[in-house]
Amino acid sequence: MYKVCADNQCAESAILAGLDAATKDGVDVLSISLGGNTGRRFDEDPVAIGAFGAVSKGVVVVSAAGNNGPNSGSITNDAPWLLTVAAGTVDRSFGAEVRLGNGKSIHGESLTGKKPRSKSYPLLFSEARRYCEYGDENSVAGKIIVCEATMSAFQKSQVRNLIGAGAAGVVLFNDDISGYTTLLRDYNSTVVQVTAADGAILTSYAASSETTSVASFNYNNTLLGIRPAPVVSWFSSRGPSFIVPGFLKPDILAPGLNILAAWPPKTDSASGPFNIISGTSMATPHISGVAALLKSIHPSWSPAAIKSAILTTSDMVNSTGGSILDQHHTKASVYDTGAGHVNVTRAADPGLVYDLGITDYAGYICWFLGKDGLATIVRNSSLTCTKLPKIEDVQLNYPTITMPMTSTPFTVNRTVTNVGPATSTYTAKVDAPKSLVVRVFPETLTFSKPERRKHLA
Incomplete structure (x- = not known):
């Protein structure tokens, strides 16, 4: 591991130094859960510059697409020598049910490992306090409070205050943007999170019968085989790239929602060494692991060959056999998924690969950024634009x-x-x-x- 950031600051010189140090140390794969600004020129981007040096030494460089979705053109790390990863779901759910008094049952999720609670409590939803902004906490005792999730630290403290004031539980529903993407948080209390669609059902029920609407919670632990999967997560940055629209970015989709992640102890005293985290930073290590497997099976393959194997064997269908969907359960575009969802088994035997060498990338840089861009990125005086054929993006x-x-x-x-x-x-x-x-x-x-x-x- 190479530390290039401190106190939420990532100095460009530190990023370059870290990438150069890793390359000199002889790593086979670099996993970079770090991104710059959208639309940044490659010769001004330390990740793109440092990654080129690593790729020139045979290192596979895998990078996060960014968490600025679902906006179009929000992609980062879009240099063609990077393997850029988008985030999707897996077929797993930390199941919890909200059982309504009218007989309907809403599937939700929760990281709270509570025992089943079959007792019903009155539901309370207020449009005026849509985001759990209850100043008069006396009104919440013995009730299940329904709110729209904001994922803010302030709302997390509000939820804890409601439980402390005697609320029987809290249901947080997604906003319209996040749709079916439920980013789980550990509230360490009786909280169930549901999708935007189920939130609409829940609030409608609560509003239609304010005096009689009741609900209960039931925790189902971890459920597998959830369909459809994968689904593109709402936060995953989308293409096309404003800088290089001639390349499809992101490259690949991998698991990045509600991933069990670990890091060295004592670095996060609030949650300890393990946590459930979401982001393209979680999807990136999945592809890094696939790249490492391919490198071990095919040690002579270049970084471009490994990338090609991963992309050309990916899945464009989900677990139901239909198209991969986005956070609204509509068909995802290639600017959401890239080539498709990674298929680890097939990647080991792609049949054909589209290979690339450093001179190919250098020729493209000459076409795109000229001799000054080449000198900044390549840092190799033996490669000059006067000696290299200029390669247009679509012909790379x-x-x-x-x-x-x-x-x-x-x-x-x-x-x-x-x-x-x-x-x-x-x-x-x-x-x-x-x-x-x-x-x-x-x-x-x-x-x-x-x-x-x-x-x-």
Whole structure:
């Protein structure tokens, strides 16, 4: 581990020094749960500069996409030599039920390991105190309070005050932005968190029969097999990149919601060495682990080959067989998911990979930022723009292809390397909208030797 931040400050010089130190130490994979400002030029971004140096030494650099979603164009760490990770859900729930007096049952979640409470209590919801802003705490005794979650430290203290004043429990429902993404917090008291859709049901019931509406809690511990999964978390930063729209960013989706995380003891006295945390910073180590596995299986593969293997074998469907959904349970776009959700087993045997070397990246930098940008990022006097071919973004041998829609034919070129059986045949299959014509030349590739490269257009 390399410490580059202190007191919520991350000096650019410290970031560069940390990345350089890790590279000199001979690490195989760098996991960076750290991001700069959206839309920052690569030659002004210490993560992009330091990561280039690491990749040039064969290190796979995995980075967080950022937590500024669901806004379009909120992606960070968008340099093409970075493996940029978005955050989604897993098929696990820390189950808790809110059973209403009308017979309906709402599935929620809670980190409070309480025993089942079958007794019903009156529900209290006030639009004027929508966010748990109860000044008169005498009115809450013996009632279950319903509020909209703000995830603020202030609301957390308010909830504890309500329980301390005799409230039987609190139900926090998501706002419309977070939708079905429930960021769990440990309130250390009788609290259940529910989705925005279930919050609407709950508040409607409480308002329709203020004198008779009752509810009870039932804690189900950990539930597995929750569907659909994965779902893109609302906070996960989205593409397209304002700086490099010619690359699909984020690259990949991985588990990042309500992840059991650990760190050295005594660094967080409030929650101890373990906690449940959400963010693309939690998704990033998952992909770092996959990259480490691939590196151990295929030690000769380059960072670009490992990235290609992860992206081209990813899943574009969820556990129900349908499209991956976003926080509103509508179809997620590729700017939400990247290539798809990581599939660890398939990544070990991708068949074909789209490989890239440092000179390829350098040629792209020459096209994009010129000789000054190259000198800042590459820090290698032997690579100069006068000696390198300038490579346009859409022509870089990236495993995903992003290009502008035009009415005239447009050709992009790719080179694939066979890492499957020596004798292999691959046939292109195109799934495209009716308004778009896509052709691949050649349609079939036949290999007779391992590690043989062939070109596509």
